[in-house]
Amino acid sequence: MSEESNIDIYRRRFMSGTATAAAGLAVAPGVMLTEVARAKPADQAVSSDIRWGMLIDTNKCNEGCNDCVTACNEEHNLEGFGRPATDAQWIRKVTLKDKQTGNIQTLPMLCQHCEHPPCVDVCPTGASFKREDGIVLVDKHICIGCRYCMMACPYKARSFVHEKLQDQMPYSPRGKGTVESCTFCVHRVDEDILPACVVACKEENHNAITFGDMNDPDSEISQQLKQHSSRQVRADLELNTGVRYRGI
């Protein structure tokens, strides 16, 4: 990272600032709009020039911390019905213990936004689909609730909505009888804002999750992927996942 643009420096200064400092910045709407200009205009379709990805550094992921999960549940109104077997979980904390050494690690598991997603391949109606920018979604208008995608996903990333819902978040419609999974907070990403889990992790100053465009060689995520070794979970399946892990 020898050559950086001013913007990068500016950005990093903000990111390394504490949460309180950032929260104190009450930005006037006018300022925000010029900032928004960096985002895709609302009437423009997403393009394959971008591939959104996520890098999770398990060394920074705190064992007792559940903030990304809480943030996701909050963001998408996933509060369940107190029935763990059937309640939805888009992101979950997984604890790993090495059978030989006893070493313990934790990491968040979520939809890996595979480049070659098995869920999309098997879906009979085409409800499961991959956006041009690599985000894998369920079009709940045509999902028939057959759950074949859940059978096919190697990461158990999907949940079936087992009960009737009301008052869903406007940007995150979800309903009984259809399948759902992590959307990479597509409603935020489309406005150039980080996913809720990433923000939560940053706000706790854990900074275990980096999110960005893997197609852009200058993006923070590309730089980190280049510098450090990382892994895909079940790389043997060659799905080229959009979520990568460091330290496992």
Place this chain on the structure above:
Amino acid sequence: MIKYSLITLLFSLLLGVYTPGTAADVASGEDTSGPFIPKAQRRFSEEQGCVEPTGEMRANHMEYILDQRDATVHEGIRTRQYSLQECINCHVSDAEDAPRVDNEEHFCSSCHTYAAVSIDCFQCHADRPVKSRFDSLSNSSMHRIGSAAVPPTTLDSEQLKVLSNEDFGNE
């Protein structure tokens, strides 16, 4: 047999709409035939009540919503003029006791019950305005995605309008 009972059903629905209780409310409206449809909260513009002329919306609102739905879900196009969410924000009250979609007094149900056309939008979408937990304009720049590949673009005034939601009074 089935046809016959359907006709009976339709007929009784018609009668139901014309009971004095509902008819009284209609007095405020322009025409007195058809179901009682709750008033919208705002106007789209000086000249126009809804996002398209009212007659056009009555006849073809589903086409607009359907196109918008596919554009948003599959292509990430997030203009608001024809989004279902904005229909709800404007046409349904956010009061605690406001009628839900299973009630005939809900904006959508009022007509759909009358016309006996069932809708399943609200199995997934909220049937009344819900305060978004994510409000893009109040987020600090700390939460922006770094170095997006999209080069800075200048937005024309149309787009700015869409983004800022000024016309739709969305909070």
Place this chain on the structure above:
Amino acid sequence: MKDIVFKEIDGGKPFYLLLGFIGFFVLAALGSAWYMEHNGHWVTGMNNQIVWGTPHVFAVFLIVAASGALNVASISSVFQKTAYKPLARLSGLLAIALLAGGLAILVLDLGRPDRLIVAMTYYNFKSIFAWNIILYIGFMAVVAIYLWMMMERKMNKFTRVAGFSAFIWRLILTTGTGSIFGFLVARQAYDTAILAPMFIIMSFAFGLAIFILVLLGIYKWSDRPLGDSILFRLKNLLGVFIGAVLYFVLTYHLTNLYITENHGVEQFILMDGGVYTKLFWIVQILLGSLLPLALLYHPSTGKSRGWIGIASLLVIIGGLAQMYVIIIGGQAYPMEMFPGKEVVSSFADGITGSYTPSLPEIILGMGGIAVALAATFVGVRVLRFLPSTLADDAVDPHYPAREAEASA
């Protein structure tokens, strides 16, 4: 051999009583489907770990059996074995009926059964599941045409061609059904090519077992003669099929044992999978394969109709158990995401998925069987599917010779 006379079975009180009895099950199944749909699937035993449950066990069993039920017709038309010809029509009817029953379950279990029209109009041609929908509908059409060729005298000359197409179609269909699981690379229990041929052999056994039971039942109730010769042919064939299934099950587990990364799932099914291990050894292998084999080939039970019926029933029960072990056991075994690590999470990672069948699921599954039986009985009541006699001297081409042999 005399000309075979096909006749509808008689109506009357017993027929309608039987139909009413079956109809009750169909209604109960509709009721439970409504109950599941209305409340959401949390009222069933299915959950986010075990996403396909008892309804799928019944549905896949019926779909597999449907293609197997066509066997008798195929043997008669494709392989030109005249002894089976009188049974060909029933075989075709049963195939369609069983498939309808299985599909009914699948559809009623969907999260959004109201979107059946979506399933029919949006196709993802990469999806093996979508291909199966086409295969199922096509199968019904092909078999229906085949039946028509058999039943319409003017069309008889095309029977062989139609029978051959139906035969090919059913092979593809069962391969497709097996591939629904075979393509799931994610899960250790399914990721193997042998599932498809294994499903074909399973279909032979299950379909024939159901065929024999239905044949015995209808001929007894309608008081028509059913000779030993044809029945014994069928039961011998059933014995061969049971043996073949056993062979494939053995190969399946042996190949899995050969692949080190599959040792875990093998140990699970064969040794410490609790209910799945018990179902495998006790119900599938012992009650569903070895016992019927013994019954069918034992010199005395092998000649008794009662025991042949029981053996067929056991094959069906064993088949359901086998489906249960494949479908639910395969999901219950935790997915290996992190080899060499113990995994703990709030989402049942690293532990056996828990599943208890619920009543509505079971009723829905039985309802599928009821739909199949109802369709069959109505079919034989209104159309000429069944020969008025299947007595030995009426249908067995070698009967006189064998008689002579016996008396010699």
